[in-house]
Amino acid sequence: MATRRGIPPRGTPFEVVRTLLEEGGMHRAELARHLQTSRATITNTITTLLEQGLVEPETLTSDTATGDGKAPLKEKLVLARRAGIIGAAIHQDDSTIVGLGEVDGRVISTRALPCSPDATGPERISTALTALRELLDELPAPHPPLHGLHVAPNTLVNRYTGEVLGGATSTRWSKVNIRDEYEEGLGTAVVLENLARHAAYAQYGALESPLPRNLLHVSLSFGVALGQVLDGRIISGAHGGAGELGHVSIDSNGPICRCSHRGCLFNYAGADNVLEESRIVTGTALSLDEAIDLALAGDDRVVSIFSRAGAAVGMALNPVCNLLDPDLILIGGRLARAGDVILDPLRDALFRSALPLFGRDLRIEPAATLTDQALVHASLRALRLDVDLAAAVLAAHDPATVDAS
The missing domain is CATH 3.30.420.40 (ATPase, nucleotide binding domain)
Structure with a gap:
């Protein structure tokens, strides 16, 4: 939707959710500056998202709480836990690591699945899907919907189509479309990234300033x-x-x-x-x-x-x-x-x-030696940068609020 002057509206629920996904917690004033809109517009949008339970004040700590234990006037806002779940499947040479997390990137659970280096792609995917379903079943009911899955296969794959293209391990992944298998298996959107690129991103996340x-x-x-x-x-x-x-x-x-x-x-x-x-x-x-x-x-x-x-x-x-x-x-x-x-x-x-x-x-x-949780966290961070995730979060609660213009 555009304004009468043809300028796209700013500060929509979509833009606010996407910004919180990409940037993390922000004050209302920070959101207004980041999205180049008025505080009044941001306040109205935040009110809607608070009513839907999609955002919440950042958890209080001894450093942020006031003397009476209440939230400060200018508390940061973050995506709420009920906003949704996202997942990860990381296929290494001799293991597959799966995990679930909040849409804001907080890791909920991980599981390491040993496998033979000669295991085929379909075998690896089947094992990962079973483990992911088990992790979802272990969440307290009713749990938020699964909005997306980040998959890092140890083969050269077209990240947009799921087609395996070649490379040393490709024979074990032949005759399988990685994206299709995961999307059909879990009924959610899938973002693919080759294992080498995922490893670089995980290492980046482990570095200090x-x-x-x-x-x-x-x-x-x-x-x-x-x-x-x-x-x-x-x-x-x-x-x-x-x-x-x-x-x-x-x-x-x-x-x-x-x-x-x-x-x-x-x-x-x-x-x-x-x-x-x-x-x-x-x-x-x-x-x-x-x-x-x-x-x-x-x-x-x-x-x-x-x-x-x-x-x-x-x-x-x-x-x-x-x-x-x-x-x-x-x-x-x-x-x-x-x-x-x-x-x-x-x-x-x-x-x-x-x-x-x-x-x-x-x-x-x-390079650093990273834990399974750090690898899953990197997948969740990468998935949060996918613009479609913001639309998925909103559509699951109120399709009318999805405005990606």
Whole structure:
């Protein structure tokens, strides 16, 4: 709906709910400034949302309560707990993590579901759907509706259509549309984000201020992938395929990759290659953790393998840094446990040819080890930035208040 002068109305219930989803709790005056409208308009909208039970004053603490225990006149407003539930399903190589939370991002419950690395996509989805239904059943009745689900699969997927597009793990996800399966299974909207991009966003959420403006997270495991968070937003690309670092060629005459190209980083720094070379030089059937332990213990044969892998990653990151100009690169994944054995050669290779503009202040550090709750919280935060969630919250209570204009 537009005004007579053709200017979209401001301060509508949709805009207020969307703002609280994206920005968190705000005072009425802050909402008026943020939405560039009058306090009177905001007051009228807030009155409607309070009557519907969609917003509430922020929980009082000893710091915010007045002497008589009442809320201060200018209390912050947040989305109410009854506004709705949102969920997450995070598919890692050897486990799936599911969880539920309030629409404001507060985590309610999580569950870790171990699985075989060879488990198929349909098997993983079926297990996750069962667990999510159980978590919903455990909520006190009657519980608010489920408004959305954030899914992070460990495969290359079109985040808008749900189509699996390729990558090292895609054969296990073939013949399944991830979006369709989850939407049909739970009857709710689904937002997809590749696991590498989700990992970057989770790492960003775990950082302390001052936050980096442009974060890159590199995952070194049985795949090699990159996630970017720019000004607090995940960079997904036009289809959700941004960050396939493992298929950047560092040697045009190198070995043929499974993607049919030559010299892909994956063939030098993927855990499969590192593990196979470690087994050859030691003559034993090592596990990946055993190979990492040998590298940390200073076994020169294995150290040299991890060093070459780190240097290869540094070479691949050099043009990436020229293009993206990050201020922080975090190195995560299974191989990152090798610490400086892999990080020092990576830094040396990158900074050796780094341009002064980004090389001078760029930091390269190991990624944090995150809890299941932190991973679910990252999914809930990402889902809250989806504009459709505001409309879903309003439509579930009063469709007449949905005004996205």
